Amino acid sequence: MEFAQRLVALVETGRRQSTYKLATMMAIMDVCVENQPRPDGTLAIPVQELAHRVVAYYWPQVRPFAEYGPLRQSKSAPPVILKLVGDARELLLDRGVRTPEAAREAEDPDYLRMVRSVELILAKYPLTHLQTPTRQLAHLRNDFIYDASAFHNNVTRRELEQHGPLVLRPGVAEALRDFAPLLKPMIEMVWVGDVVACNRQALEHDDIAGFLFGSERSHLLSLRNPLRELQDGRCFYCDRMLPAEVHIDHVLPWSKVPIDGVANLVLVDAACNLDKSAMLPVRVHVDRAVTRPAGDLSSIADLTGLPVLKTRTVNAARGIYGTLPPGVPLWRAPKQYAPHGNLS
Structure with missing residues (x-):
């Protein structure tokens, strides 16, 4: 709990010029949700993975917002990362590549080139200053999340490669x-506030x-016919025959973990989708x-251009359900729930 309190205080008081x-x-x-720490409690994360x-977070956010156009996410000059993502997104969409995960799976050279640029920017700025409080409290900086001594504003790619991954402290x-179920909504709320202020x-x-954090549903529409065939025309959850109007649902909710992979997507009827909403389902549905x-x-x-992402889905489920307190209600079917730990 002390760690969560320190992180919340850092988010609320930390210096930010952009949403980086x-x-x-x-x-x-x-x-962290999708990967297990080492026996000593540390976790090594390649900066390129970040x-x-x-x-993936910025990919849908660089779209125009209604009549306002692209939203600013910086107090000064437009953030370079958003420009890089926007340019790559436009280029890839023209080629029929609709998600960053699909581009990554295909090892698209333009996408990978953009990611390498983003990797270096992360090392120079947010990873260097992530644990820095306000300017007035900068002398109180304490690298309690990871050792940031190797990151600085002029870090080179060679230095970054020599340093290796970012290692979270034990x-x-x-x-x-x-604490992700509590921290993520809080950070999203702060992010929204920053965008409104900018x-x-x-x-x-x-x-x-x-707009910022909802799933971009348009690229999922191509799944409807293949999933209907795979499910023999029946709702994945209730097994009733599907009507003409159907919904595509993230089994592990998008708000919990943003995985747009075929392994995490199912075709359902409106009753099930609207009742489930953003709730976690019983584990059997994920399995x-x-x-x-x-x-x-x-x-x-192959047919839709969306990746499977089975490993990510399995790992995320393990992390989410493995830390869920007993008794938390899980969604089974419309108006039916089961407490976690009770054969869910």
């Missing part, structure tokens, strides 16, 4: 995984939150989703 630090902190947490995940990965328009917080025939999932991935 918030995106980096979210990326670190996502890695770059991939920061890119116990930090476990704490971030355990833009002169009268923006509604709720509208901005949905059923990830154990669908690998060949079928791969065929759907």
Whole structure:
């Protein structure tokens, strides 16, 4: 609890010129949810892995927001990372590559070149200053998350490669995984506030939150027919025949862990989707989703251009359910719930 309190205080009082630090902190947490720490409690995270995940957060955010156009996420000059992501996104969409995960799986050279640029920017700025309080309290800096001594504003790629991965201090990965359900919504709320403050328009917080952190559903529409065939025309959750109007659902909710992979996506009816909303389902639903025939999932991935991401889904489920307190209600079916730990 002390670690979580320190992190909250850092987010609330830390120096920020852009949303880089918030995106980096979210990326670190996502890695902790999906990966087990070493026996000594540390967790090594390649900076390039953080770059991939920061890119994934910004990917939908560089779209124009209604009539306002692209939203500013900096108090001064437009952040370079958003420009890099925006340019790469436009280029890749023209080639039919719709998600950063798909570009990563395909090892697209333009995408990988962009990620390497983002990697160096992360090392120079957010990773250097992430643990720095306000300017007035800079002398109180304490690298309680990771040792940042190798990062600085002029770090070179050679220095970064020689340094190797960022290593979270003992116990930090476990704490971030355990407190992610509380910390992520708080950081998202701060992020929304920063974006509203950076833009002169009268923006509604709720509208901005949905735009920044909601799943970009348009690229999932191609899944409808293949998933309908895979599921024999039945809702994944209730097994009733699907109507003409169907919903695509993230089995592990997008708000918990942003995984847009075929292994985490199912076709459901409106009743199930609206009732489940952002709740965690009983574990059996996740197990059923990830154990669908690998060949079928791969065929759907090839057909739609979306990656499978089975390993990420399995690892995320292990991290989420493994730290969930007993008794937490999990969604089973419309109006039906089961406490975690009770054969869920």
